[in-house]
Amino acid sequence: EAGVAQSPRYKIIEKRQSVAFWCNPISGHATLYWYQQILGQGPKLLIQFQNNGVVDDSQLPKDRFSAERLKGVDSTLKIQPAKLEDSAVYLCASSSDNTIQYFGAGTRLSVL
Amino acid sequence: AQSVSQHNHHVILSEAASLELGCNYSYGGTVNLFWYVQYPGQHLQLLLKYFSGDPLVKGIKGFEAEFIKSKFSFNLRKPSVQWSDTAEYFCAVTVSGGYQKVTFGIGTKLQVIP
Numbered sequence: 001e002a003g004v005a006q007s008p009r010y011k012i013i014e015k016r017q018s019v020a021f022w023c024n025p026i027s028g029h030a031t032l033y034w035y036q037q038i039l040g041q042g043p044k045l046l047i048q049f050q051n052n053g054v055v056d057d058s059q060l061p062k063d064r065f066s067a068e069r070l071k072g073v074d075s076t077l078k079i080q081p082a083k084l085e086d087s088a089v090y091l092c093a094s095s096s097d098n099t100i101q102y103f104g105a106g107t108r109l110s111v112l
Numbered sequence: 113a114q115s116v117s118q119h120n121h122h123v124i125l126s127e128a129a130s131l132e133l134g135c136n137y138s139y140g141g142t143v144n145l146f147w148y149v150q151y152p153g154q155h156l157q158l159l160l161k162y163f164s165g166d167p168l169v170k171g172i173k174g175f176e177a178e179f180i181k182s183k184f185s186f187n188l189r190k191p192s193v194q195w196s197d198t199a200e201y202f203c204a205v206t207v208s209g210g211y212q213k214v215t216f217g218i219g220t221k222l223q224v225i226p
């Protein structure tokens with residue numbers, strides 16, 4: 001069974017630029033999550049999708065972050081414009097039953 | 113809203129030493145509890161989980177955790193650690209039923225010295 005795929009693995013941008021991350025969940029998993037993990041902290045949920053609908057985006061900074069999940073499969077997370085404090089690892093996870101989550105390798109973002 | 117506290121942020125042990133990592137959560141209702149592990153260079157993966165039933169749960173690689181409801185705790189244990197257990201360990205909690213938002217602790221870095 002293929003795991004959760006994320007790209008790119010690494011991204012370096014300057015502040016005020018925009019960036020997008022892509023996630024392909026495990027086939028058949030209805031629930032998809034995006035997390036932000038800042039160095040030295042645990043993952044923080046940014047947004048959770050159930051199929052292509054948003055279940056929770058209470059911690060998503062909506063003035064600069066956006067996410068979509070077209071057709072209930074792949075998802076993209078965008079930051080525009082990026083700030084220095086957005087430097088983090090962005091993790092995507094999926095679940096078939098909203099209990100056990102399977103994580104991708106993450107995208108490490110450095111904002112200079 | 114639930115929260116998770118992990119008290120030991122960095123633990124260093126010699127091989128064969130016993131391990132106990134603390135995890136406490138704050139929520140008055142029924143919860144699901146998890147320990148996830150991230151080995152160097154690898155993805156976060158599930159180590160073990162508790163949903164209901166026997167409060168002592170066993171996971172992969174000889175790890176176990178005990179749910180003590182009265183103490184709001186879900187501590188992770190292993191009788192004898194190995195160098196390959198060097199990793200970062202995250203405790204997580206969801207509220208049972210309905211929408212199950214996951215809250216993660218800050219993580220504990222375990223370093224096992226050969």
